[in-house]
Amino acid sequence: MHQQQLPFALDFPSEFQREYVAFVQQVRNVQALMTEVERFVLEHNKPELARFLQRYLPIPQLYLEQVQSQLGETDISALGGVERAAAQQALLALNSSTIVGELEQFSIDLRNWAEQAFEDEDAAHHHLDEAIQLRWQIIAHSIFYTIILGIIISLYTSRAIATPIQNLTHVARRVTQESNFELQAEVKTQDEVGVLAVSLNQLIQRVNALLKEQKAEQATRLLENEKMSSLGQMLAGVAHEINNPVNFIYGNLIHADEYIRDLLEILELYQEKVPDPPSEIRDRTEELEIEFLIEDLPNLVNSMQVGADRVRQIVLSLKNFSRLDDTEPHPVNVQECIESTLLILNNRIKKGIQIACQYGNTPPIPGYTGLLYQVFMNIISNAIDALLELPESRDKQIKITTECQQPEWLVIRIADNGMGISPENQAKIYDAFFTTKPRGVGTGLGLAISYQIIVEKHNGKLTCDSQVDEGTEFTIFLPLHPTAENVSPATPANYSTC
Numbered sequence: 001m002h003q004q005q006l007p008f009a010l011d012f013p014s015e016f017q018r019e020y021v022a023f024v025q026q027v028r029n030v031q032a033l034m035t036e037v038e039r040f041v042l043e044h045n046k047p048e049l050a051r052f053l054q055r056y057l058p059i060p061q062l063y064l065e066q067v068q069s070q071l072g073e074t075d076i077s078a079l080g081g082v083e084r085a086a087a088q089q090a091l092l093a094l095n096s097s098t099i100v101g102e103l104e105q106f107s108i109d110l111r112n113w114a115e116q117a118f119e120d121e122d123a124a125h126h127h128l129d130e131a132i133q134l135r136w137q138i139i140a141h142s143i144f145y146t147i148i149l150g151i152i153i154s155l156y157t158s159r160a161i162a163t164p165i166q167n168l169t170h171v172a173r174r175v176t177q178e179s180n181f182e183l184q185a186e187v188k189t190q191d192e193v194g195v196l197a198v199s200l201n202q203l204i205q206r207v208n209a210l211l212k213e214q215k216a217e218q219a220t221r222l223l224e225n226e227k228m229s230s231l232g233q234m235l236a237g238v239a240h241e242i243n244n245p246v247n248f249i250y251g252n253l254i255h256a257d258e259y260i261r262d263l264l265e266i267l268e269l270y271q272e273k274v275p276d277p278p279s280e281i282r283d284r285t286e287e288l289e290i291e292f293l294i295e296d297l298p299n300l301v302n303s304m305q306v307g308a309d310r311v312r313q314i315v316l317s318l319k320n321f322s323r324l325d326d327t328e329p330h331p332v333n334v335q336e337c338i339e340s341t342l343l344i345l346n347n348r349i350k351k352g353i354q355i356a357c358q359y360g361n362t363p364p365i366p367g368y369t370g371l372l373y374q375v376f377m378n379i380i381s382n383a384i385d386a387l388l389e390l391p392e393s394r395d396k397q398i399k400i401t402t403e404c405q406q407p408e409w410l411v412i413r414i415a416d417n418g419m420g421i422s423p424e425n426q427a428k429i430y431d432a433f434f435t436t437k438p439r440g441v442g443t444g445l446g447l448a449i450s451y452q453i454i455v456e457k458h459n460g461k462l463t464c465d466s467q468v469d470e471g472t473e474f475t476i477f478l479p480l481h482p483t484a485e486n487v488s489p490a491t492p493a494n495y496s497t498c
Contacts, residue, residue: 010123013493152378181208220445239315246315250308257301264294313343331364334402334412334478341376348384353396360403365478371453378446379414379474386418386472408475409460410480415473421466429464454478 171185183203185197267290277285342355348353380398387396399415421429428449454476455463461477 002128089136100225124351125467156312161193164197168193168197172200181205206400224304228436242311243315246288246308246311250312252303253301253308257298257305260297264297267294277387282384286407313340316340329368329482330365332367332369333364334362334410335359335373338376338400338402339367339371341373341380345380345384348381351388352392353384353398354388356399357403358399362402363403363480364408365480366476366482367458368453375450375453375476378450382416382446383416383418383472386416389419405477408480409477412476412478413473414476415471417471418473420468421472422468426464426466430462453464458482 011107168185170181175181183204184201186348187194187197187201338357338359342349342357380400383398387398390396395417397417400414401413403411429447431448451462454460458478459482460479461475463475463477464472465473467476
């Protein structure tokens with residue numbers, strides 16, 4: 001626009017100068033824009049736009065140079081009328097030149113490029129909107145399919161995990177409900193669930209083994225109890241059968257002793273009154289050694305009384321020992337129990353073993369006589385077995401003491417000076433079937449049964465203190481005053497205390 005106003009502005013120098021400056025500035029702006037477009041073409045590889053620039057890039061500069069060549073260094077304000085008219089004709093002639101045609105074509109092409117650019121921009125915006133819409137559709141579909149896939153994976157995973165666990169739970173429930181420890185869970189995988197199944201199977205197998213051991217132990221205990229019950233019945237029967245004739249003998253020995261003493265008095269009186277008997281009587285008297293008979297016959301009767309009395313004591317011990325099936329506690333004299341046990345074991349004690357008993361002032365306690373006999377028998381028998389393993393040259397002693405520990409316990413200590421028990425075996429001495437004795441000597445049930453009798457039946461305590469090569473001491477704690485539920489109503493509760 002400014003180059004078209006230049007010829008008409010020659011009549012007004014100031015206006016011409018302003019239009020000329022604006023024209024030059026417009027050319028510079030066009031060149032700057034084309035330079036930026038050229039940089040854009042180089043960066044984005046636009047061949048058509050490159051050809052456009054190659055054709056029109058020099059045109060603005062050529063047109064500017066032609067305008068400047070027409071004007072030269074002329075001072076517009078100093079031109080006369082003819083010169084000004086000539087300048088106008090020159091500028092007007094320039095407007096119809098080839099370069100101006102190129103400029104007009106440049107303007108037309110540039111307008112076309114602009115329209116195309118706007119169309120491309122609109123298309124780009126349209127594609128952008130479509131892309132944005134497609135993006136949201138993709139995001140929505142991705143989220144939807146991700147959720148669906150997540151649900152499918154979670155269902156599959158839950159089934160893959162839950163189903164084996166449910167199977168394990170089913171097996172465990174059947175095991176507990178049916179008490180069928182032969183069941184085993186199926187192991188299909190080697191993952192954590194598979195490890196859990198293997199662990200459950202091992203646990204079931206272990207419980208099954210323990211139950212079998214427990215059943216075997218119970219069967220053995222039942223057999224042992226049955227044997228002890230049968231033994232008790234047999235001992236009671238034998239004691240009863242022996243006791244009657246022994247009482248008959250013991251009772252008649254008293255009268256026999258009186259009769260013999262009477263006869264001896266008559267014999268002494270006869271010898272005193274008849275100092276010189278007939279020869280036949282004197283010969284028979286010398287043949288019978290009447291003086292020896294008079295001296296030995298009382299001793300003979302006395303020894304018979306001692307033997308009969310010992311038989312009575314043994315029978316009484318057997319009767320007490322046979323009371324294994326007592327259902328109710330009753331007063332028990334612990335000292336008598338120990339003495340009766342030692343009497344029954346007398347044949348074993350004679351083998352070079354010394355027994356030292358030190359009894360305190362202990363009252364009767366509520367308990368089960370036959371079971372306490374069994375405890376004392378087991379512990380003292382074990383002590384004897386331990387001492388019999390010692391060399392003959394070594395002293396063998398069993399020390400038994402009883403005392404009261406106010407206000408709760410009656411304490412019985414049974415100690416031997418045998419080889420002792422190793423620490424690792426001390427932790428197992430109360431386990432059923434555990435024994436260190438040779439095969440056929442012990443069953444391994446003695447101390448287990450004794451522990452059960454003292455702890456469970458009498459609500460007491462049984463402890464062991466042993467040192468290797470020094471000996472072993474078992475300590476039995478029996479309650480002096482058991483709780484009411486452990487005492488029969490018929491049992492007196494007001495025993496004397498220490």
